[in-house]
Amino acid sequence: xxxxxxxxxxxxxxxxxxxxxxxxxxxxxxxxxxxxxxxxxxxxxxxxxxxxxxxxxxxxxxxxxxxxxxxxxxxxxxxxxxxxxxxxxxxxxxxxxxxxxxxxxxxxxxxxxxxxxxxxxxxxxxxxxxxxxxxxxxxxxxxxxxxxxxxxxxxxxxxxxxxxxxxxxxxxxxxxxxxxxxxxxxxxxxxxxxxxxxxxxxxxxxxxxxxxxxxxxxxxxxxxxxxxxxxxxxxxxxxxxxxxxxxxxxxxxxxxxxxxxxxxxxxxxxxxxxxxxxxxxxxxxxxxxxxxxxxxxxxxxxxxxxxxxx
Amino acid sequence: xxxxxxxxxxxxxxxxxxxxxxxxxxxxxxxxxxxxxxxxxxxxxxxxxxxxxxxxxxxxxxxxxxxxxxxxxxxxxxxxxxxxxxxxxxxxxxxxxxxxxxxxxxxxxxxxxxxxxxxxxxxxxxxxxxxxxxxxxxxxxxxxxxxxxxxxxxxxxxxxxxxxxxxxxxxxxxxxxxxxxxxxxxxxxxxxxxxxxxxxxxxxxxxxxxxxxxxxxxxxxxxxxxxxxxxxxxxxxxxxxxxxxxxxxxxxxxxxxxxxxxxxxxxxxxxxxxxxxxxxxxxxxxxxxxxxxxxxxxxxxxxxxxxxxxxx
Numbered sequence: 092x093x094x095x096x097x098x099x100x101x102x103x104x105x106x107x108x109x110x111x112x113x114x115x116x117x118x119x120x121x122x123x124x125x126x127x128x129x130x131x132x133x134x135x136x137x138x139x140x141x142x143x144x145x146x147x148x149x150x151x152x153x154x155x156x157x158x159x160x161x162x163x164x165x166x167x168x169x170x171x172x173x174x175x176x177x178x179x180x181x182x183x184x185x186x187x188x189x190x191x192x193x194x195x196x197x198x199x200x201x202x203x204x205x206x207x208x209x210x211x212x213x214x215x216x217x218x219x220x221x222x223x224x225x226x227x228x229x230x231x232x233x234x235x236x237x238x239x240x241x242x243x244x245x246x247x248x249x250x251x252x253x254x255x256x257x258x259x260x261x262x263x264x265x266x267x268x269x270x271x272x273x274x275x276x277x278x279x280x281x282x283x284x285x286x287x288x289x290x291x292x293x294x295x296x297x298x299x300x301x302x303x304x305x306x307x308x309x310x311x312x313x314x315x316x317x318x319x320x321x322x323x324x325x326x327x328x329x330x331x332x333x334x335x336x337x338x339x340x341x342x343x344x345x346x347x348x349x350x351x352x353x354x355x356x357x358x359x360x361x362x363x364x365x366x367x368x369x370x371x372x373x374x375x376x377x378x379x380x381x382x383x384x385x386x387x388x389x390x391x392x393x394x395x396x397x398x399x400x401x
Numbered sequence: 402x403x404x405x406x407x408x409x410x411x412x413x414x415x416x417x418x419x420x421x422x423x424x425x426x427x428x429x430x431x432x433x434x435x436x437x438x439x440x441x442x443x444x445x446x447x448x449x450x451x452x453x454x455x456x457x458x459x460x461x462x463x464x465x466x467x468x469x470x471x472x473x474x475x476x477x478x479x480x481x482x483x484x485x486x487x488x489x490x491x492x493x494x495x496x497x498x499x500x501x502x503x504x505x506x507x508x509x510x511x512x513x514x515x516x517x518x519x520x521x522x523x524x525x526x527x528x529x530x531x532x533x534x535x536x537x538x539x540x541x542x543x544x545x546x547x548x549x550x551x552x553x554x555x556x557x558x559x560x561x562x563x564x565x566x567x568x569x570x571x572x573x574x575x576x577x578x579x580x581x582x583x584x585x586x587x588x589x590x591x592x593x594x595x596x597x598x599x600x601x602x603x604x605x606x607x608x609x610x611x612x613x614x615x616x617x618x619x620x621x622x623x624x625x626x627x628x629x630x631x632x633x634x635x636x637x638x639x640x641x642x643x644x645x646x647x648x649x650x651x652x653x654x655x656x657x658x659x660x661x662x663x664x665x666x667x668x669x670x671x672x673x674x675x676x677x678x679x680x681x682x683x684x685x686x687x688x689x690x691x692x693x694x695x696x697x698x699x700x701x702x703x704x705x706x707x708x709x710x711x712x713x
Binding site: 110111113114117118120121122124125127128129131132134135138139142185186189190192193194197198206207209210211212213214216217218219220221222223224225227228229232249252253256280281282303306307309310311312313316317318319352355356360367370374377378381382385386389 | 424427428431432434435436437438439440441442443445446448449452453455456507510511513514515518519527529530531532533534536537538539540541542543544545547548549575578579606607608609611629632635636637638639642643663666667670671676684685688691692695696698699700702703
């Protein structure tokens, strides 16, 4: 922009108009980009709904997979997914929360802690299929656990561990230091302070992270396929409660299983159109589960941000 | 947690000392337990490296490393096996490139829009929507690419096969957009307001401020977002396994079907390979290659992200 006095005022004005027009054009472009993502989102749903909604009957949820597409259902798949999520949570929640607590409240600031932190950061970026290879080599062949619910649950548990750890650390960090000082001033030990103050206050945030982690795990296909769980399953794992003492059985942990994403993968690889309809119906159910979990997490976080003012 | 025994005379030093010792021991045990939990993450990394390296060493005992890197055929399960990883890398490279050509422009524009143009209300509405988009299982994106996008693309590109890298790459791009936009937006929002105010005071528009002030200041964060996006694209499995076919094919033509490293692992693991065979070890060699590639990108992204944090 020259400061020469000879510069015509009209020229400056036209430059301003030009810049403003560009500004507006970019705003439109940005909105268009967002809309494109949203349209994809909607198209995904509409497409699945058109293909699959006719298959969403009660029978679909109570039938086993079948060679006849019209009779096939997702009973084994949704039960398997449910059991899988229990094991995943049982692995990821205690270990993740304990790691987060250690790193925020206990760990000295030294090289050793830095190594753990870099390591967790890196784990978050490892492709999920590599976890599948770890499980195949370690859990299936070294520990001899087979392609069982336990193997898959532990794999998914390790997979979402970084998500749970990061969520735990963030919500612990949000607890103000004066709470800790107050607890110490009353003679609490570090663990008493953590157990009675830090942990309860950060619980909603941790819960949000756990739900987001599980919603990621529920749709993970690659690691479970890698451990070799793509067989035809037309039975349920043994029930966890039995008629005779000791009434509780853990046999289901070692049972072969199938899960929603695997069932979808199986059906998409069949050439018949009927199986594609099954795949889209099952996909609809899976997306429903994922979105529900995500919506709960987002709602929780929104409430949290509104209610919590230190 | 130990509770105070009833019979302790509170003035007696010995009792208090015993209680204090108990508390101390308790604290130590808990601390060790928490440390053990934190070490699970380290053990996971070591486990991954151990398994990948162990099986790959057996693989490279049977297949020379030089052949692995230079052979131009990938036929590990044929009677005349060839192990040229370059074939799988070409599939991974092509699908990732398409995905990034979609995700980087879209993600950057969305990040600039949300950070510099949108009102708080608009941002509050759109961010959760993008998060939901990121939460959709990738197997469903794969299904979408194969049964929705490919038929549409076939109308425009005659002769496009049912399995192709183009459709898988485009859908993968949409999948990666939320990752890129969210990290870049965080980086842009971390740029201090005073820089923007300075720019506005000079009469700059929002676009000029965004492009000449905010983006350069947040550059390393944005670069980290791109790099993490690349790492996602390279490691993505189900979209390419479902929609790009699993035929190894040395090509960079996106309208052809091809297998990526990840799709190959799925294909082999789906079958029934005996434990300990060269075919079984192949997936670990492929997995090690994948792990090393993503490791380089992750470390670079991590380094850039930390650098941008240190500036402000």
